[in-house]
Amino acid sequence: MSVVGFDLGFQSCYVAVARAGGIETIANEYSDRCTPSFVSFGPRNRSIGAAAKSQVVTNQKNTVQGFKRFHGRPFSDPYVQSVKSNLVYDLAPMPSGATGIKVMYMDEERIFSIEQVSGMLLTKLKETAESALKKPVVDCVISVPSYFTDAERRSVMDAAQIAGLNCLRLMNDTTAVTLAYGIYKQDLPGPEEKPRIVVFVDLGHSGFQVSACAFNKGKLKILATAFDPDLGGKDFDDILVNHFCQEFAKNYKLDVRSKPRALVRLYQECEKLKKLMSANSSDLPLNIECFMNDIDVSGKLNRGQFEEMCAGLLAKVEGPLRSVMEQAKLRKEDVYAVEIVGGASRIPAVKERIGKFFGKELSTTLNADEAVARGCALQCAILSPAFKVREFSITDVVPYSISLKWNSAAEDGLSDCEVFPKNHPAPFSKVLTFYRKEPFTLEAYYTNPKEIPYPNVTIGQFLVQNVVPQASGESTKVKVKVRVNVHGVFSVSSASLVEIVKVAEGEEPMETDQTVKEEENKMQVDQDDQKPKDGDNGDKKTEAEEMEMSTGEAKEEKKSDQPPQAKKAKVKTKTVDLPIESKLQWQLPSDELNVFVENEGKMIMQDKLEKERNDAKNNVEEYVYDMRDKLHGVLEKFVNEADRDLFSLKLGDTECWLYEDGEDQQKQVYIDKLVELKKMGQPIHDRYVEANERPKAFEELGRQIQKYTKIIEAHKAKDEQYDHLDELEVTRIDKHVNDTMAWMNSKMNQQNSQDLALDPVVRVGEIQAKAKELYSSCNPVVSKPKPKVEPPKEEKMENGPVNGQEVTENQPCNPDNAKSPGTEQETVDKPEMDID
Numbered sequence: 001m002s003v004v005g006f007d008l009g010f011q012s013c014y015v016a017v018a019r020a021g022g023i024e025t026i027a028n029e030y031s032d033r034c035t036p037s038f039v040s041f042g043p044r045n046r047s048i049g050a051a052a053k054s055q056v057v058t059n060q061k062n063t064v065q066g067f068k069r070f071h072g073r074p075f076s077d078p079y080v081q082s083v084k085s086n087l088v089y090d091l092a093p094m095p096s097g098a099t100g101i102k103v104m105y106m107d108e109e110r111i112f113s114i115e116q117v118s119g120m121l122l123t124k125l126k127e128t129a130e131s132a133l134k135k136p137v138v139d140c141v142i143s144v145p146s147y148f149t150d151a152e153r154r155s156v157m158d159a160a161q162i163a164g165l166n167c168l169r170l171m172n173d174t175t176a177v178t179l180a181y182g183i184y185k186q187d188l189p190g191p192e193e194k195p196r197i198v199v200f201v202d203l204g205h206s207g208f209q210v211s212a213c214a215f216n217k218g219k220l221k222i223l224a225t226a227f228d229p230d231l232g233g234k235d236f237d238d239i240l241v242n243h244f245c246q247e248f249a250k251n252y253k254l255d256v257r258s259k260p261r262a263l264v265r266l267y268q269e270c271e272k273l274k275k276l277m278s279a280n281s282s283d284l285p286l287n288i289e290c291f292m293n294d295i296d297v298s299g300k301l302n303r304g305q306f307e308e309m310c311a312g313l314l315a316k317v318e319g320p321l322r323s324v325m326e327q328a329k330l331r332k333e334d335v336y337a338v339e340i341v342g343g344a345s346r347i348p349a350v351k352e353r354i355g356k357f358f359g360k361e362l363s364t365t366l367n368a369d370e371a372v373a374r375g376c377a378l379q380c381a382i383l384s385p386a387f388k389v390r391e392f393s394i395t396d397v398v399p400y401s402i403s404l405k406w407n408s409a410a411e412d413g414l415s416d417c418e419v420f421p422k423n424h425p426a427p428f429s430k431v432l433t434f435y436r437k438e439p440f441t442l443e444a445y446y447t448n449p450k451e452i453p454y455p456n457v458t459i460g461q462f463l464v465q466n467v468v469p470q471a472s473g474e475s476t477k478v479k480v481k482v483r484v485n486v487h488g489v490f491s492v493s494s495a496s497l498v499e500i501v502k503v504a505e506g507e508e509p510m511e512t513d514q515t516v517k518e519e520e521n522k523m524q525v526d527q528d529d530q531k532p533k534d535g536d537n538g539d540k541k542t543e544a545e546e547m548e549m550s551t552g553e554a555k556e557e558k559k560s561d562q563p564p565q566a567k568k569a570k571v572k573t574k575t576v577d578l579p580i581e582s583k584l585q586w587q588l589p590s591d592e593l594n595v596f597v598e599n600e601g602k603m604i605m606q607d608k609l610e611k612e613r614n615d616a617k618n619n620v621e622e623y624v625y626d627m628r629d630k631l632h633g634v635l636e637k638f639v640n641e642a643d644r645d646l647f648s649l650k651l652g653d654t655e656c657w658l659y660e661d662g663e664d665q666q667k668q669v670y671i672d673k674l675v676e677l678k679k680m681g682q683p684i685h686d687r688y689v690e691a692n693e694r695p696k697a698f699e700e701l702g703r704q705i706q707k708y709t710k711i712i713e714a715h716k717a718k719d720e721q722y723d724h725l726d727e728l729e730v731t732r733i734d735k736h737v738n739d740t741m742a743w744m745n746s747k748m749n750q751q752n753s754q755d756l757a758l759d760p761v762v763r764v765g766e767i768q769a770k771a772k773e774l775y776s777s778c779n780p781v782v783s784k785p786k787p788k789v790e791p792p793k794e795e796k797m798e799n800g801p802v803n804g805q806e807v808t809e810n811q812p813c814n815p816d817n818a819k820s821p822g823t824e825q826e827t828v829d830k831p832e833m834d835i836d
Contacts, residue, residue, distance in 0.1 A: 001386045002137040003407060005376025008120065009158070010068045010142070010234070011343075012036050012208035013121065014370050017131050017327065018387055023377045025370045026132040034369065035128065038065045039120050041105040045610035046603060048124040051104045056268075058582050060088045062103045070099045071159075071208060072151030072586050077454050078255045088260040088694050100585055106606075115155055115588060116596050119162030124423050125165055129189045141376040144488075145207050146172040146399055147227040149452060150459045153489050158588050162574070162596050168625050170487035172199050175396050176209035176375025177341050178220050183378055188217045195221070199324065201354055202372075204342040205233040210320045212328040212335075219393040224327035224423045226320035231313060233274075233344035239309050240270035240301075244286065247299050254292050262292045277303045278346045282382045307349045317353045327423055333731040335580075339395070340372045354571070364624065390755050391668050398424045401447040402459065402490050404432075406440060408452045418447055418489070429483040429493065435475035439467045439624055442480070444490055459742035460584035462492040467578065470500060478578070495578040547808045561605070584664040609667070616670035621658055623674060640757045647680050690760050694751070701744055704771055707819035708737045708778045724786045740774050 003018035013035045016025045027033050030050050040063040056063045056424045063217055066087070073080055075093035084091050090113050092102040100111040116704060122142075142165075154171055160167040177200050182188065189196055194321055195214035202209045208231040212223040244266060245256045249811045276284050280304045293295040307314070325332070330384050338358050345368055346352065367374070379394070381387040390508035398420045405416035419430055434440070444459035446452050471478050477498040484490050602742050626753075627635075628651050631644055639647070654662075654677060662673070715722040747762040754761050 001384050002129070002133065002135065002139050003378055003380045003384045003387055003533070004133075004137050004140040004371050005378070005379060006125050006140055006142045007173075007176075007370075007373035007376060008068065008122070008142055009204065009372075010066060010232070012369075013203075014373035015124055015125050015132075016370065016373040017129055017133055018377050018381040018640075020383075021047060023374050023381075023525065024127065025367075025373060028128045029131070033493055035125060036065075036066065037121060037185065038063060039117055040064075041103040043104075043107050044613075045104070045607045046120060048120055050170050055263055057264055062105070064089050064103065064117060066206070067101065067114055067117050069229075071142065071155035072149065072153075073099050073114075073454060074586065075099045077456075079454060082414060085251055088264055096586075096592075103159075113588075113596065113675065114454060114745045115158045115206045115593075116160060116600070116799050118156065118159035119596070119600055120157055122163035123600065126165060133618075137165070139168055139380065140165050140381040141169045141176075141383070142167050143176050143372045143376050144170050145227070145229070146174055146211065146225045147207065147229050148211050148488070149400070149446070149454075150489050150584070152261075153487055154584065154587055154732050156629055157487065157489075158593055158596075161593065162600050162824065164597075164600075169488075170378055170489075171376055171379055172208050172209075172211075172225070172396060172399075172488065173372050174213075174225065175204050175394065176221060176372045176377070176379065177223065177339070178211065178213045178215075179378050179392070179394060181339060181365060181377035182213075182215050182370045183390060185215065188215050189216065191216050197223075197263055197268045197330060197334050197651070199321075199335050199338045199358070200319070201338065201340045201342070201345065202342045203232065203347075203350060205342040205344065209318070209322045212324050216392050219395070220427075221395040222397045223330075224324050225397060225399055226323035226327065228320050229317055229829065231316050233342075236274055236310055236344065237270050238308070239313070240274060241266055241593050243301070243309060244270065244299055248291075251299075251639075252295055252296070252297055254295065256292065259292055265291065272588055273301065274347075277301070277306055277363060278348060303348070310349065314349050314353055321357050323355065331402070332358055335360070339363045341366055341368045343369060344715045355793060372639060379667055383555070396426045398422065398426050398428075398484055399488070400451050402484070406434075407445050407761075420484055422448075422451075424484075425812060426484045427490060429481055432480045432482060436464075436467050437469040437475050439463060439465050442491075442492060444482075456585065458585050459490055463581040463583075464492075464495045465579045466576075467497060477574070492580055492582070494577040495580055497578055498575060499574050500789050500794045501572045501574055502778070524831060548728050550777050566785070613667040613670070616660070616667045616674075619663075620654065620674050620677070621668050623677055623681070624655050624658070626704060627651060627677070627685075631684075635688050637686050639758045640692065643680075643684075643757075647684070650677065650680060651658060687760065691756060693764045694760070694762075694767065697764045697771070698744065698748060701740070701767055701771045701774070704774055704778075705737055705741050705744070708733060708774070708782065711782045712737065722782070725781065731780045733781050736774065736777050740770060743770065745766065 005016045005023075007014040007016075011311055012034060014025055015035070015354045016023055018024075028049060030036050032050065034048040035052040038052035038056065040047040040055040040059055041060070042055075042059070046052075052063055053065075056065070069083075070080060070091075073152075074097050075091065076097070077099070080091065080099050090102040092100050093102040094111065094113055098113060100113050102109065102111050104110075108316065124136050126140075129140075140160070142156060142160060144153060148156070157167055166599065172419050181198065181200070193216065195216050198213050198215060199209050200213060200746050206229070208228040209229065211225045212219045241263075243480070248254045248256055253263075256266060256418065265288060269288055273286050274283060283300050283302045285298060285300045287296070287298045289296050289767055338360060340353065340354065340362050351362055381389045382392060399422070401418055401422040402420040403416050403418045405414050407413075418431070418711065419433075420426075420428070440463075442462045442464070445463070446457040446459065449455070464478065465478065467476060467478055479498060481494045482490070483493045484825060622818060631639065631648060631651075636644075654673065657673075662669070695784070711722060711829060714732060714781045715725055715730050744767075747767075750761040
């Protein structure tokens with residue numbers, strides 16, 4: 001099981017994995033741990049990440065960025081319409097009305113959904129993780145801003161599915177940071193002690209998030225969250241760009257916004273300038289060559305001027321800070337520490353405002369860029385059975401209050417109730433009770449429209465089906481379970497019909513009924529546990545149908561009891577699960593999602609084929625340059641002048657072909673072209689290799705000949721070490737050694753007189769084969785061991801003891817000795833025990 005965390009950022013992404021006993025942020029193919037959130041579309045393939053960012057100037061109409069904020073938003077959304085004019089690429093509505101991105105891909109106009117584009121980015125991050133872990137990646141945890149609504153969260157989940165990922169949890173950015181901060185702390189208060197309160201401030205490229213968190217040993221609880229989706233690093237960039245657009249219009253008479261390419265370059269330079277100003281307070285220059293109409297532009301700015309221009313933005317910093325303190329009912333002295341993360345938190349004026357508000361020095365113990373990804377990887381490790389992680393429970397909160405409304409059964413009016421107030425603990429389930437005779441619809445919506453970043457506050461409609469009245473014609477009790485899950489997404493997860501079954505006094509209740517009652521009692525306990533979380537208003541008691549928590553259920557059952565004659569029968573209940581039809585706002589239909597998954601697979605295959613085609617083309621180009629240099633270098637002696645001129649001409653023609661007709665050919669064409677070149681070049685290269693390796697091969701063969709010659713001479717001189725060797729065999733190897741020596745001397749003389757530009761007389765392989773043949777023929781003879789001479793048996797008996805017991809002990813050395821019965825048994829047993 002893979003343990004991976006993805007920080008899916010507005011401007012850049014980070015990937016963290018669990019391995020070697022810790023969490024590690026991994027680098028991409030450019031050895032950079034930061035992967036830009038860019039996707040570029042070309043005539044043959046896609047580029048994603050750093051490769052796409054490099055095309056943002058040359059292919060700006062088809063290079064998309066900043067698409068994270070379009071998740072779950074219709075094309076008609078005011079935010080989409082407001083930013084549309086500032087983008088260098090085009091937005092277009094999807095058939096469903098959702099926002100799409102219009103680009104040229106494979107030489108045709110295509111509109112991709114936001115889920116598809118995010119899926120492409122996640123595919124790239126998945127490949128980065130797989131190359132680091134050397135195994136497939138499926139399970140993961142992905143971060144989202146805490147202010148994302150249900151529609152936005154479901155959209156990110158769909159993007160993960162398109163990329164072939166199983167998202168175990170969508171984790172809020174600040175919650176991931178709190179986990180990365182708290183799980184390593186050894187000095188947290190005990191479970192029953194007063195918790196340690198830490199405030200986390202995350203100022204990223206596109207949003208500002210604040211959360212207050214209570215830490216105890218082994219657990220963390222988010223108390224409250226606050227955010228400003230319109231305050232981030234990009235807003236500071238916008239101010240700088242506007243300033244320089246006005247300055248260039250005044251000084252150079254240039255309308256920067258009329259040229260998308262110039263605008264993109266200005267954004268890049270302004271972002272660099274912003275980072276420099278965070279570290280330097282002096283005047284800093286901004287210079288761009290050939291900016292527009294072949295005009296070079298320059299300007300300068302210092303930190304003081306920048307802070308004056310950003311006064312309006314900086315004033316917005318305190319709002320969420322104050323809001324989170326009020327929601328959590330905290331005083332400034334209750335806060336133990338203030339931890340800041342996010343790239344834009346490095347701006348000195350921002351840090352100054354946050355520090356001034358809390359009246360204390362800010363803490364920067366976490367990596368500002370990588371903390372979110374590390375927290376996600378830790379959460380994935382906790383959820384994974386493959387890793388043993390310290391027990392640590394995480395309680396998040398619901399960012400917006402959620403209500404339900406429905407048509408009243410008694411009259412035609414609408415009834416509603418808030419089921420999850422703002423900052424309610426999550427994940428969490430509640431069971432609500434209705435009395436109905438027919439199917440009914442629940443509509444979930446956000447209670448306070450002012451809190452929501454876009455105008456449509458509807459979450460979705462949920463139709464509870466198959467509701468029928470009781471046999472007596474009265475309303476049936478329907479229990480509906482509503483839930484905010486680990487992803488922060490609201491749903492009506494289940495509904496059940498509670499049927500009353502009457503059993504005569506003498507009858508034994510059916511086993512199934514008893515089981516059902518036990519299940520009902522279990523549900524009752526769950527409901528009672530959640531009693532304090534749901535306050536029912538009194539006006540519902542006036543309606544024919546009731547929506548309540550279990551505290552009121554016992555009373556209602558008494559009210560609906562039958563007249564006295566019914567008391568003669570035992571009353572049992574059984575529950576029947578009811579189907580629920582969900583119609584969620586801006587939810588991708590499953591068939592459309594399957595098409596997107598299939599298309600992503602096709603695009604991945606196309607990218608792979610294009611990479612192989614480019615590799616084949618690069619191999620031809622590399623071979624041309626390599627051989628052209630070597631022909632007048634190391635290979636010069638190994639080819640005659642006529643062949644060299646012919647080959648050089650062929651290489652030159654191939655180079656011209658590559659940049660003209662061969663610019664855009666199929667993979668096989670390049671493979672064939674390389675084979676054609678190697679037919680001419682390989683023999684030259686082989687002669688060069690042979691000339692370098694041949695002396696070593698001859699030297700090794702000569703060493704063997706010398707070795708065996710010395711042994712043969714020692715045998716002839718009656719050397720004691722070799723006098724046991726057979727005379728015939730020694731004569732045979734002597735002849736073999738002399739023949740090999742004659743062959744070697746002959747070949748060496750022929751080769752020395754041969755021109756290097758011609759094919760060699762003898763090849764290295766032949767010399768090595770000759771050496772192997774000599775070794776296999778001579779080595780068994782010369783390495784034959786001397787025979788061992790054993791002393792006569794009679795001598796051993798004379799010198800040995802005569803005691804029967806001691807003779808037995810020496811028995812393995814003298815098996816012919818007489819044995820006593822006991823000793824015989826011992827000798828027989830030994831081989832059975834001794835494996836050797």
